[in-house]
Amino acid sequence: MLEPLRLYFRLIGSRVRSQMQYKFSFFADFASNFVGIVMEFVGTMILFLHMPALGGWTLTQMAFLYGTTELSLSLANILVEGFDQFPEVIRRGEFDTYLIRPRNAFFQIISSEFAPRRIGRALQAILVLGAGLWFLQINWGIEKWLFLCVTIMGGVAFYAGLFVIYGTLSFWTIEALETMNIFIYGGTTMASYPMNIFAEWMRNIFIFVIPLAFVNFFPALYLLDKPDPFGFPTFMPFIAFPLCGLVFIASLVFWRWGVRHYQSTGS
Amino acid sequence: MVYFALFQKGFQRMLAYRAATIAGILTNFFFGLLRAYVFIGLYEASQQATIAGYSLKDALTYTALTQALLMAIYVWGWFDIIRVVRSGEITSELLKPYHFFGAWMARDLGRGIFHLLFRGAPILIFFPFFFELTWPASISHWALFLLSVLIAILISFTWRFLVNLLAFWFVDALGIARFAYLGMTFFSGFMVPIAYFPEYLKFVVNLTPMPSMVNTPVEIYLGVVQGLALWTALGIQLGWLLFMTFVCELVYRRGVQKVTIQGG
Numbered sequence: 001m002l003e004p005l006r007l008y009f010r011l012i013g014s015r016v017r018s019q020m021q022y023k024f025s026f027f028a029d030f031a032s033n034f035v036g037i038v039m040e041f042v043g044t045m046i047l048f049l050h051m052p053a054l055g056g057w058t059l060t061q062m063a064f065l066y067g068t069t070e071l072s073l074s075l076a077n078i079l080v081e082g083f084d085q086f087p088e089v090i091r092r093g094e095f096d097t098y099l100i101r102p103r104n105a106f107f108q109i110i111s112s113e114f115a116p117r118r119i120g121r122a123l124q125a126i127l128v129l130g131a132g133l134w135f136l137q138i139n140w141g142i143e144k145w146l147f148l149c150v151t152i153m154g155g156v157a158f159y160a161g162l163f164v165i166y167g168t169l170s171f172w173t174i175e176a177l178e179t180m181n182i183f184i185y186g187g188t189t190m191a192s193y194p195m196n197i198f199a200e201w202m203r204n205i206f207i208f209v210i211p212l213a214f215v216n217f218f219p220a221l222y223l224l225d226k227p228d229p230f231g232f233p234t235f236m237p238f239i240a241f242p243l244c245g246l247v248f249i250a251s252l253v254f255w256r257w258g259v260r261h262y263q264s265t266g267s
Numbered sequence: 268m269v270y271f272a273l274f275q276k277g278f279q280r281m282l283a284y285r286a287a288t289i290a291g292i293l294t295n296f297f298f299g300l301l302r303a304y305v306f307i308g309l310y311e312a313s314q315q316a317t318i319a320g321y322s323l324k325d326a327l328t329y330t331a332l333t334q335a336l337l338m339a340i341y342v343w344g345w346f347d348i349i350r351v352v353r354s355g356e357i358t359s360e361l362l363k364p365y366h367f368f369g370a371w372m373a374r375d376l377g378r379g380i381f382h383l384l385f386r387g388a389p390i391l392i393f394f395p396f397f398f399e400l401t402w403p404a405s406i407s408h409w410a411l412f413l414l415s416v417l418i419a420i421l422i423s424f425t426w427r428f429l430v431n432l433l434a435f436w437f438v439d440a441l442g443i444a445r446f447a448y449l450g451m452t453f454f455s456g457f458m459v460p461i462a463y464f465p466e467y468l469k470f471v472v473n474l475t476p477m478p479s480m481v482n483t484p485v486e487i488y489l490g491v492v493q494g495l496a497l498w499t500a501l502g503i504q505l506g507w508l509l510f511m512t513f514v515c516e517l518v519y520r521r522g523v524q525k526v527t528i529q530g531g
């Protein structure tokens with residue numbers, strides 16, 4: 001039972017050591033990402049010079065929206081980075097090797113890649129989230145802090161699910177994957193703004209089709225005591241976590257199905 | 268002429284990536300819509316008809332234009348020369364009987380024109396299905412805008428070339444280069460119109476060539492600058508282009524004596 005876990009940490013450990021050989025590059029990555037976030041923040045601040053709030057959300061409340069999605073995304077990235085790189089494995093025809101090794105293919109993929117630079121992104125997300133919470137002067141009971149943790153775990157499950165789906169799709173298509181990026185990264189950018197500023201068709205995609213709004217927007221309504229601008233039932237924030245879990249489970253089912261239908265290109 | 272051939276090659280090279288072009292258009296378009304709604308929210312919340320001289324219609328047109336120009340100007344960064352130095356291909360590059368700066372510029376211009384036509388134009392064609400945009404009233408207005416875009420691509424190239432020359436000195440130029448590009452989206456006025464900036468930031472930004480890469484063509488298109496101001500803006504662009512070209516050549520001449528060629 002513990003053996004796969006030990007193997008996982010050994011494999012990941014070797015990845016970390018190999019990446020640590022490039023310390024400068026790690027630092028540069030971290031710092032450039034940080035400066036990027038600061039720049040973007042300054043851009044948003046300039047917009048806020050000309051308005052009090054966007055769609056009823058203040059700058060600090062938006063920092064909360066940004067912090068929660070970004071943290072979920074970067075943690076998921078760390079955990080299932082292998083699936084992000086998976087299309088390349090398929091393209092090179094290396095997946096067959098995974099299949100003949102005496103370990104589960106899913107396990108091999110998640111332990112094949114690990115990107116410490118994503119840790120930098122996660123730290124920065126925590127920083128933004130922390131700053132947002134600080135300036136919001138929240139006065140939460142234990143239940144809201146727990147809810148925040150659950151929300152972020154849900155977000156991680158949701159994004160991990162998206163990455164698994166992304167990787168699985170590469171069994172059929174490599175080129176169309178770019179479009180999936182619109183939903184992952186475009187959706188994430190969208191989720192750092194209040195959903196109510198967008199056109200109905202656009203936000204409906206991210207509520208009903210790819211339910212990104214459940215990663216941060218609906219939970220934030222409950223956490224920050226904001227009224228629901230769409231008049232959805234009040235239980236919306238509370239189905240977020242189970243829904244995100246479902247997305248992850250669905251992605252696993254899709255993956256299994258994909259592996260069963262995989263046809264090697266052979267060569 | 269060899270430079271014209273390189274220009275053509277730069278253009279044709281991009282033609283090979285058809286699926287990537289379509290996916291790219293979709294992505295740029297999606298982000299365009301996203302940014303447009305942020306501006307709509309901004310004008311709603313500010314309860315003003317114009318902000319810093321921009322009406323909502325202007326702001327939406329600004330969004331469409333910046334999304335359309337983004338690939339031609341290449342705001343996300345470009346590392347081709349760094350890669351060539353890394354792989355050692357720089358040797359054959361240097362042996363060829365052409366002017367290093369001129370050759371890369373010709374190639375990049377080919378790429379830029381391709382992106383203008385196939386990544387830019389579609390955005391401007393489809394954006395009006397969602398939002399009403401303003402259009403230049405006359406042919407001469409279009410011509411001045413396109414001239415400004417052309418200069419903008421070249422200025423952007425000089426900056427990217429200069430950043431890439433870091434590779435002549437540093438092995439790990441990639442990391443430093445990434446920094447140099449970070450400012451581009453902000454300082455060029457791609458992220459937020461420079462007119463929105465507070466005065467002191469405007470002052471700082473205008474000390475760099477960045478506004479000439481995005482902000483100037485957009486303001487010419489919108490008619491924010493007209494008459495004398497328009498010609499001044501074009502003059503400043505040309506000035507930056509000449510200055511940057513001079514700096515590039517100077518740095519290149521020093522750098523080429525420094526470069527350590529690896530591999531073989």
